[in-house]
Amino acid sequence: MQRIVVGVDGSENSRHALDWAIAEARLREASVEVVNAWDVPFAVGFGFAPVSPSAYEGKAYEDAAVSLLDEMIAAAHPSTIWPNDLNGRIEKIAVRGSAAWALLEVAKGAEMIVVGSRGRGGFTGLLLGSVSTQVAQHAHCPVVIVPPRQ
DSSP: OOEEEEEOOSSHHHHHHHHHHHHHHHHHTOEEEEEEEEOOOOOOEETTEEOOHHHHOSHHHHHHHHHHHHHHHHTSOGGGOOTTTTTTTEEEEEEESOHHHHHHHHTTTOSEEEEESOOSOSOTTOSSOHHHHHHHHHOSSOEEEEOOOO
16 A cells, blocks of 8 residues: 655644645545654753753653644544545654654655645745755655645
8 A cells, every 4th residue: 555654743734734645645545644753852951950851751742742643633624534534544653853854764665755835943934844845855755845725
C-alpha cells in the first residue's frame, strides 16, 4: 500500500495539509501517516541550583504530541473523511526531534510528503516556513506544499 506522510503542528495551514493528504490518500487508496515532532525545551541553570534536562524529560511532551495528533485528525474537514475511512489507513506518529528531520525520517520509502506552507513559526510574512523549505530541499520523494486557504 502506498504511504503519504503529512506533518502537522496544530496550525491552520497544517490542518489544510492534513485535509489535502487524506483526500489524496482516498484517491490513491493509500495510507496516511500523520506526524507531529516534539522535543524537550532547553534547560538552563540558575545560580547554585542547576536545572537538569532530565527534570523536563518524560512522557508529558510525547503525550501532548499524541493529543495534538488526535485533535488534528478529529478536526479534519468532513468532506475528506468518509464513514469507516479511517480504519487502518491513518496512523499517528509522534517523533522526538526537529520537525523537518522527523518528517524526512518517517517518509523514507513513502510516495509523498505533505506539509503546510507555513506553520507556527514567528515570520508570518514568509511564503514558505523553515520546515517546508527544509523538507522540499532534502526529501527523497515528491513534496506537496499546501498553501493557506484564501
